[in-house]
Amino acid sequence: MSSNRHTFSCIDGHTCGNPVRVVVDGAPILRGETMSLRRQDFISRFDWVRRSLMYEPRGHDLMSGALLYPPARDDCDLGLIYIETSGCLPMCGHGTIGTVTVVIEHGLASPMREGELRLDTPAGLVTAAYQLDGENVESVRIENVPSYLHKADLIFDCPGLGKLKCDIAYGGNFYAIIDPQPGCDALDSLNVSDIKRLSPIVRTEVNNLLDVAHPLDATVRGVSHVMWTGHSTQPGAD
Template sequence: MTVSFVETIDTHTLGEPTRIVLSGFPPLRGRTLKDRSRDLLHRHRAMRQALMWEPRGHVVMFGAVVVPPADPNADLGLVFMDGGGTVDMCMHGTIGAVTALVETGRLELGRDGVAVVDTPAAPIKVRIQRSGARVTAVELDGVPSRSIATGLRARLGRAKVLYDLAYGGNLIAIVRGSDLGINVEARNFRALVDAGMEVKTQAQAAWATSRSRPWPEVVSALIYAPLGKGRYRDLVVFRDHSVDRSPCGSCVSALMAQLHSLHRLKVEQWIECENLLGLAFRSRLVERDRELIPQLSGSAFITGEHRFRFDSRDPLRHGFQLA
């Protein structure tokens, strides 16, 4: 019999979980964080699934492995994962990880409350707001974001639906709820998920035939509705009908870039984008070196600290999923 342990802290950011892996995970190989993300994907599938899938996780569990940064100016590195694989950037996960590490004394900050987090997409700057020992908000600069394409077509049943592609750390398909004929409300959850998954699937199929593909996949579909006065509501669908419980920082970044390209959002104009629970990220675009940089603020809460046990006799030690 062999027994091993993995230690984590769990958080939620506006309802979306992040499992932050502190110790016990096999070392990730690679010079860059992008290399280490690929290593996690290809060499550590069993451990990733063990932490993300049942019985320790669930269908929308998300994770971040704390690693040494590759960038010499960064304070820590994060490599992101979920039950289906890895992603290059996760803003809700970064907010959750930074909150947990600061509140538990594992990440020390200067008086300015600023840290640099290395990620597979790029190093990003974060600013922490505190009230005593509690982190009340984390504001972060995302990666340069931009519109990729507008007016692309997907077919849902007999109807043709227009969607856009934009990059906000991951490649996102964006569609208005009104174009789907669905109000972006909790009571329409299942219809929104089914429509979003179909848009994502068709967007990925079309993207796979593109001659120029700087990013391998369309990670998510974002369905949104303008609420007026700089407020939006969204629902984000990613792998296997999974739904981000938060508004999704990478998706909000992509949405802002797309709105800016359509002259519907000005640089430095703040917006709020809420999830179906009514909880919002506050965000804006700033221009830096002729690039659009999203700035986003949100809060997270620690939900638990875990010491997971892996027993070689356990037939389900590597996790399982039921459709």
């Protein structure tokens, strides 16, 4: 009798409290000559892996993580596939920082350059500079893929707030960025419950208005993140 059981070895870490589950063994073999193509293969054939590791009872609604792979590029040390409760993203900032910490502290990769880990992600090359304090990673600083402004001043309807405008920008994922404006003070007046309630609505409205896709990789498409901004409250902040 065949068994449908699968075993995954994971190390759980975090980035400033944001969870990062690093899958160090058991990741499925993926097809594709690039990490972007491998991401598409993962989505089409192995989304059950993401759901099993991210959803309850093994995960929770804020869980995210990464699977480790050999890089598809010769100039990289490691390949990553990002998984979250929301899906399989091309890039994840906090996930990268947490994964680099786990990888270096547990000796899971041999960097070509000391103090730097070059990562082959579905979004492209991401470079992570890390500093050690003994055997522990003290800090990680990432250089992300090239970002750009996709569309400025997109006007949309937001229930309860009326017509708002946002900018659509790319930085590994597509973001709808909402600044304070007439009729909406954004972070200056919204509380956590407001943000959690309104953000999915904003994402849906924006995606209904605009078919967003990366000009160099059409598989990277759709606004996945909503960012609300506000006036600074700390000295020295812009």
